[in-house]
Amino acid sequence: MEVDSDSEQATTSRSAVNARTERMRARNRVVSQQYRVQHRAKTCDSVRVGLGEEIENVKVVGTDVESLITRIKRRKHASTDELCKLAQAFQHNEANIAIFGRADGVFPVIVKELTSIDTGNQIAAMECLCNLSLGEAPVCEKIIKFAGSYLVTYLDNPNENIKRLCLWIISNIVFTSNEATRRIIEMGAVPKLWNIYVDGECVVNELENFAEDAACCLQLILLNKEQKLRCEDLLHINENMSKKHRATAGAEYYLLFIFHSEIVNPNSDLSTEQRVNLLRFVCYNLCRYDEFESINSRLRVLYAVRILSNYVVCVTDGLREVITLLKSPLFETTLEKIVNKFFSFNEHLLSVELIFLLRHLIHEKVEQSLLIKMYQLEIPIFNYVKLLRKS
Amino acid sequence: MLSIAELIELLNNIPFGYKSPDDICFSAANEMYIPKYKKLGVIAVANEPQEEPVATNPISFFCNIPGCTLDFEDISSYQAHFKIVHRFICSICRRYLPTAYLLELHISERHDSYFAIRVERGEAMYSCFLQECKQKMLTPQARKEHCINAHKFLANYRFEQLCGRSSKTSSEMSEAMDIPLDSPNVNMELSFGHAKGSDQTP
Ligand SMILES: [Zn+2]
Ligand SMILES: [Zn+2]
Ligand SMILES: [Zn+2]
Numbered sequence: 001m002e003v004d005s006d007s008e009q010a011t012t013s014r015s016a017v018n019a020r021t022e023r024m025r026a027r028n029r030v031v032s033q034q035y036r037v038q039h040r041a042k043t044c045d046s047v048r049v050g051l052g053e054e055i056e057n058v059k060v061v062g063t064d065v066e067s068l069i070t071r072i073k074r075r076k077h078a079s080t081d082e083l084c085k086l087a088q089a090f091q092h093n094e095a096n097i098a099i100f101g102r103a104d105g106v107f108p109v110i111v112k113e114l115t116s117i118d119t120g121n122q123i124a125a126m127e128c129l130c131n132l133s134l135g136e137a138p139v140c141e142k143i144i145k146f147a148g149s150y151l152v153t154y155l156d157n158p159n160e161n162i163k164r165l166c167l168w169i170i171s172n173i174v175f176t177s178n179e180a181t182r183r184i185i186e187m188g189a190v191p192k193l194w195n196i197y198v199d200g201e202c203v204v205n206e207l208e209n210f211a212e213d214a215a216c217c218l219q220l221i222l223l224n225k226e227q228k229l230r231c232e233d234l235l236h237i238n239e240n241m242s243k244k245h246r247a248t249a250g251a252e253y254y255l256l257f258i259f260h261s262e263i264v265n266p267n268s269d270l271s272t273e274q275r276v277n278l279l280r281f282v283c284y285n286l287c288r289y290d291e292f293e294s295i296n297s298r299l300r301v302l303y304a305v306r307i308l309s310n311y312v313v314c315v316t317d318g319l320r321e322v323i324t325l326l327k328s329p330l331f332e333t334t335l336e337k338i339v340n341k342f343f344s345f346n347e348h349l350l351s352v353e354l355i356f357l358l359r360h361l362i363h364e365k366v367e368q369s370l371l372i373k374m375y376q377l378e379i380p381i382f383n384y385v386k387l388l389r390k391s
Numbered sequence: 392m393l394s395i396a397e398l399i400e401l402l403n404n405i406p407f408g409y410k411s412p413d414d415i416c417f418s419a420a421n422e423m424y425i426p427k428y429k430k431l432g433v434i435a436v437a438n439e440p441q442e443e444p445v446a447t448n449p450i451s452f453f454c455n456i457p458g459c460t461l462d463f464e465d466i467s468s469y470q471a472h473f474k475i476v477h478r479f480i481c482s483i484c485r486r487y488l489p490t491a492y493l494l495e496l497h498i499s500e501r502h503d504s505y506f507a508i509r510v511e512r513g514e515a516m517y518s519c520f521l522q523e524c525k526q527k528m529l530t531p532q533a534r535k536e537h538c539i540n541a542h543k544f545l546a547n548y549r550f551e552q553l554c555g556r557s558s559k560t561s562s563e564m565s566e567a568m569d570i571p572l573d574s575p576n577v578n579m580e581l582s583f584g585h586a587k588g589s590d591q592t593p
Contacts, residue, residue: 048431055434084435091432115549117478117487131432149520149544156490156522165433172430186543191523220428223421225413236523256425260412298424306410306417313409349420356416358398359405379393384401388416 046127046161048168051094051134063089065096069103078113083124090131097135107146114150119159126165133172137180140173144180148187155192160210167196167213174220181220181227190233193218197250197257198243215250215257222260229261237261242277246284252296254281255303264310275315279325282307286338287331292345301342302350309357319361319371335361336376348382355384486553492522496554500531517555520544531555 049055063085072078078086089096100106113125129147133140144151154166170189174181196214221227229237241263244254258264258278270278285304289297312319326333342354361372393401410416463469478487479494483502488494496518499506510516515527517534521542528534535551538544 046433047436049434050429050431055436087432088434091434115489127433127435131434134430134432146545149538149542149548152521153489153493153550156492158490168431168433171428172432175428175430183543186541188521188523188542216428219425223425232524262412266409295426302420302424310409313407349423352416353420355401356405356410359402359407362399362402374395374398377393377398379398381393385404388405 049091051091053091063096065089065099066103069100069106072109073103073106076109076112078109078121078125080118080120080124083110083113083121083128087124087127087131090128090134094135097132097139100132101135101139101142107142111146111150114147119162122159123161123165126162126169130165130169130172133169133176135176137177140176140180141183143169143173144177144183148180148183152184152187152189152192155189155196163196163210164213167193167210167217171213171217171220174217174224178224178226181224185221185227185230185233190218190221190229191236193221194233194237194240197253198240211248211250215253218257219253222257234261234263238263238274242274246281252299255285255307256299259303259306259310264307264314266314268314270315275321278307279311279321280330282311283322283325283331287326287333290341292342292347292350302353305342305350305353305357309353309360312360323371336373340376340378343378343380346380348387351380351382352384352387355379355388488550488553493520493550493554496520500554520548520551520554 047055065086068082068086068089072082086100090100110125110128113121114129116122116125129143133143151166151169154162157163157166170184170193174184193214196210197218199211222229237257241258244251246254262268264270264278282304285300286308289300291297292301308322312322315321323335325331326335326338339354339358343351358372358377362374461472463472479489479491480487481494481497481502483498486497488497500517506516510529513529515529517528517531519526519528519534519542520538524542526537526541528537531551531554534555535546535548538548538551539546
């Protein structure tokens with residue numbers, strides 16, 4: 001794509017947005033190249049990679065982690081180059097992470113670089129922590145202990161590299177350690193993560209990737225049954241739930257968050273605006289997804305069914321609201337058609353959840369139920385009794 | 392297909408009512424349908440030399456901080472702009488803070504005389520370091536304790552020293568920090584100082 005210099009004035013049109021994204025990429029490349037030149041580091045673009053995985057074009061330089069630790073401890077300072085070497089060594093081999101994790105007095109040096117004023121050094125220190133977070137629970141807990149408050153603070157940092165690394169580190173840590181998850185919740189990470197997640201002002205551009213990274217952290221935190229959110233976290237989610245748009249990045253996780261934070265519960269007191277927004281989200285997911293293969297569809301469909309099932313028992317007249325909205329020109333469909341569509345996926349676990357939903361749609365006095373036309377339902381035969389017993 | 396009678400019989404065996412997300416009836420589907428997380432690190436990959444011409448293209452550098460629309464001719468003026476405008480420097484004492492919120496706290500607590508008067512009147516004026524927490528404390532010490540107890544912040548949270556009434560003289564502050572010589576702007580008075588002894592492993 002050619003970037004016409006005159007196009008800089010036009011910032012609203014779609015093509016200008018693309019041009020802007022292109023230029024942002026170009027700029028990021030140049031910025032990181034600049035750091036590389038300035039700091040004589042051999043490195044540039046960041047690639048995400050698992051522990052011990054090899055990547056093309058990257059030669060692993062054997063780094064003596066122990067002598068590097070001794071050196072940076074003595075100087076109470078680590079250069080960008082040293083931080084990069086450490087980061088590489090951690091990614092390469094878990095033994096290096098363990099050596100670092102056991103060393104005394106070396107975390108404060110990394111933390112000091114993390115809070116330095118040199119952005120290049122800050123980023124290198126973050127990369128170091130990111131690869132350290134590939135380690136086991138004790139190392140992750142040490143990261144939280146020494147750097148947790150900065151990780152939480154930097155979620156608001158305007159530098160996108162730093163912010164993104166924060167999100168990556170937090171997700172690795174909460175995946176690894178219950179204790180670290182408890183502490184990151186206590187440090188107030190959840191409201192900040194939620195703010196990043198719902199920030200959808202931008203059209204599709206790189207900034208939106210933050211929403212997916214934040215979604216990843218939130219998902220791991222919310223699915224952790226041991227660690228509960230604080231009341232203020234739930235309140236924050238409740239008050240800011242309507243800010244997420246159903247077509248923005250990471251929106252497939254939205255109803256999962258609503259479900260696992262129990263926003264819809266027997267005592268919940270949702271405002272009309274909250275109910276309308278939530279139901280539109282649910283109906284959008286119910287209507288727009290015709291397959292059950294992609295992760296996106298699975299999450300959207302499964303959680304729309306779960307939320308709906310709870311909604312109709314928790315909200316007075318909830319079922320009528322849903323049926324009316326589905327009939328409206330926005331969707332022009334019926335609940336029976338939707339349920340049949342999902343049954344036709346022939347997924348036994350999804351079908352069990354649909355049975356749970358039907359339980360809530362069809363009340364005791366079945367013959368009198370005018371809302372759901374049972375004769376229209378096409379329910380595949382699975383051994384539901386066995387499946388129900390298993391679950 | 393299941394007949395209506397079969398469906399009714401099936402439904403009669405299922406309890407009616409709200410289901411909590413922790414209910415075991417969801418476990419199997421969670422296991423099956425929720426994607427597994429894979430831990431990933433980050434590696435900086437060397438650029439191929441042919442990418443160098445990027446710098447020779449007349450690309451203008453626009454600032455992509457939300458709300459800022461400035462464009463720059465070259466990388467150094469962009470970097471200078473970023474440092475000045477977006478690194479949150481206090482216009483009065485030239486100290487850097489990492490976020491807009493912390494700069495706001497710094498300015499009111501260090502440079503706002505009305506703030507000082509209200510503190511003297513005994514009002515709880517010191518806001519928590521977490522923007523989302525609405526608690527206000529009577530003294531910086533109380534806030535520090537609040538952050539340590541309620542949010543498990545580090546006892547030597549560095550940005551704390553840039554807010555509240557300055558208890559240290561500036562010479563002590565600059566002694567406590569050792570900015571590496573190769574970092575930019577060493578000539579400016581900076582104060583990401585950390586308390587003495589903070590380098591010890593607790
Ligand atoms: Zn700017
Ligand atoms: Zn100041
Ligand atoms: Zn607080």
